[in-house]
Structure formats: C-alpha cells, structure tokens
Amino acid sequence: MVTTPAVDETTGAGGPSGAAARADGVTKAYGAGDTQVLALDQVSVSIERGAFTAIMGPSGSGKSTLMHCLAGLDSVTSGKVWVGDTEITGLKEKNLTKLRRDSIGFIFQAFNLLPTLTAAENITLPMDIAGTKPDQEWLDTVVNTVGLSGRLSHRPNQLSGGQQQRVAVARALASRPAIIFGDEPTGNLDSRAGAEVLQFLRKSVDDLGQTIVMVTHDPVAAAYADRIVFLADGRIVDEMIDPTADKVLDRMRGFDAQGRTS
Numbered sequence: 298m299v300t301t302p303a304v305d306e307t308t309g310a311g312g313p314s315g316a317a318a319r320a321d322g323v324t325k326a327y328g329a330g331d332t333q334v335l336a337l338d339q340v341s342v343s344i345e346r347g348a349f350t351a352i353m354g355p356s357g358s359g360k361s362t363l364m365h366c367l368a369g370l371d372s373v374t375s376g377k378v379w380v381g382d383t384e385i386t387g388l389k390e391k392n393l394t395k396l397r398r399d400s401i402g403f404i405f406q407a408f409n410l411l412p413t414l415t416a417a418e419n420i421t422l423p424m425d426i427a428g429t430k431p432d433q434e435w436l437d438t439v440v441n442t443v444g445l446s447g448r449l450s451h452r453p454n455q456l457s458g459g460q461q462q463r464v465a466v467a468r469a470l471a472s473r474p475a476i477i478f479g480d481e482p483t484g485n486l487d488s489r490a491g492a493e494v495l496q497f498l499r500k501s502v503d504d505l506g507q508t509i510v511m512v513t514h515d516p517v518a519a520a521y522a523d524r525i526v527f528l529a530d531g532r533i534v535d536e537m538i539d540p541t542a543d544k545v546l547d548r549m550r551g552f553d554a555q556g557r558t559s
C-alpha cells in the first residue's frame with residue numbers, strides 16, 4: 298500500500314526509511330473558519346528511489362499541494378515530510394533553500410527557459426547561479442539521453458516545444474538531484490512532443506536511476522510511471538503499480554461512479 302507506518306515516538310521509526318521522499322500524516326489547510334479548505338487531509342506516502350511515481354486525481358484534489366509540500370515549496374499545517382534522510386518540516390528557510398538547490402529538480406508546465414541563453418547555457422544556469430561546476434561527463438550523458446546534442450547552441454525560439462521541454466528536463470537532471478518533481482510537465486505539449494518528453498523521463502529513470510514524481514491529469518502520461526498514487530478530496534484513495542492508460546481510465550471511471558471526481 299501507499300501508506301507508511303506512523304512515526305513511533307519511542308523508536309523514531311517512521312523517520313529515514315531509504316525513501317527518496319516521505320510524507321507522514323500531512324495535513325495542509327488554507328484559510329480558517331468557515332472558509333477553511335483542507336487541501337491535504339492526513340496524507341502518508343513514500344516515494345521510492347529510482348522509480349517514476351505519478352500523482353493523479355480530480356481538479357482540486359490536492360495534487361499540486363502534495364507535490365509542493367514534498368518538495369519543500371510549501372509548509373504543512375501538521376505532519377512531517379522528509380526528503381531523503383532530512384526532515385524538512387521545521388527546517389529553517391536558509392537550510393530548506395540549500396536542500397532544494399542541492400537535492401531537488403523541478404520541471405514545470407511552462408518551460409521557464411531564458412530566451413537570450415542557448416540550450417547549453419539554460420541547462421547549466423542553476424549550477425552557474427549556485428557557483429557549482431557541472432560534471433562534464435554527466436552533462437554529456439544527460440544531453441545525449443535527451444537527444445539534444447545537435448541543438449546545444451540554439452536559443453529557445455529556435456527549438457520546438459518538445460525540444461524546449463527536453464532542455465528543461467536536462468536542466469533538472471544536470472545537477473543529479475536526488476529527486477525531480479514535475480507539475481504537468483507535458484501539459485503544454487502536443488501528444489507527439491509530450492510522448493518524446495515522457496519517453497525521456499522514463500529513460501532517465503531506467504538508465505540513470507533518476508527518481509521522478511509527476512503530477513498529471515493524463516492517463517497516457519501516467520502510464521509511463523511505475524506507480525500511480527490517486528488523490529481525492531485531499532486524501533490518498535488508491536494506488537496502481539505498473540499502470541497502463543486503459544487501466545488508469547477504468548480506475549478513473551470507478552472514481553466517477555463513486556461521485557469522487559469533479
């Protein structure tokens with residue numbers, strides 16, 4: 298199951314678990330009183346290292362909130378979150394920023410590339426800002442895996458949408474983060490370009506051992522994952538291992554029948 302044991306106060310079990318990231322009894326409330334929204338309601342989930350995990354669920358079910366809490370982009374109301382062996386709930390902002398910079402990569406729906414920089418410069422930008430030196434051998438591996446070798450001197454407007462997103466993916470992978478989070482990373486792409494990016498994400502898990510967590514609405518995209526975690530009304534309601542698009546569609550229809558989806 299997705300759920301993980303609660304933290305044992307005496308033994309500390311439930312802390313570091315070898316997972317890439319973990320949420321334990323996480324609740325996230327927005328607002329207060331009558332207008333309070335429980336975006337996450339006692340969510341416990343463990344993200345396996347070297348695996349591709351998708352988070353699915355209807356609009357407003359808490360997918361982005363869960364991703365933001367796991368990535369330390371948003372604080373939790375109660376519960377605990379670990380990234381690797383580090384508990385990030387309660388971490389000072391400075392340490393959190395460092396952890397995000399060193400351990401986490403992000404891929405958003407908008408590619409967020411700088412238009413005046415070449416593909417190569419965009420890929421190494423976060424490391425240039427952090428003042429760290431790219432590992433050239435790793436960079437070559439990433440660029441080859443993404444299939445961008447011939448495009449490195451191009452600026453974003455000289456690349457297709459799919460190629461731009463592959464630059465964004467290469468940028469996320471370049472510093473070898475422990476975990477990459479993607480929020481609808483193929484949401485702005487047509488199905489062919491989306492498939493290209495998803496195949497690459499899959500390859501980075503299989504060939505490079507990358508850990509990826511992706512929020513998506515799309516059963517076809519989710520089928521690239523090893524495991525899908527389904528959210529509804531801020532709770533984890535189901536999971537699926539080795540999904541196919543058909544199985545995901547069936548499961549979503551099941552939720553519809555129970556009146557869970559919007």
Ligand SMILES: Nc1ncnc2c1ncn2[C@@H]1O[C@H](COP(=O)(O)OP(=O)(O)OP(=O)(O)O)[C@@H](O)[C@H]1O
Pocket residue numbers: 327328334335336354355356357358359360361362363
């Ligand atoms: N900053 C905020 N202030 C108030 N409510 C918020 C805020 N962010 C999210 N929410 C609410 O929390 C709930 C979960 O939102 P969230 O964005 O995590 O859902 P989602 O599953 O990612 O939705 P979508 O698929 O539409 O992007 C929603 O009811 C949303 O309105």
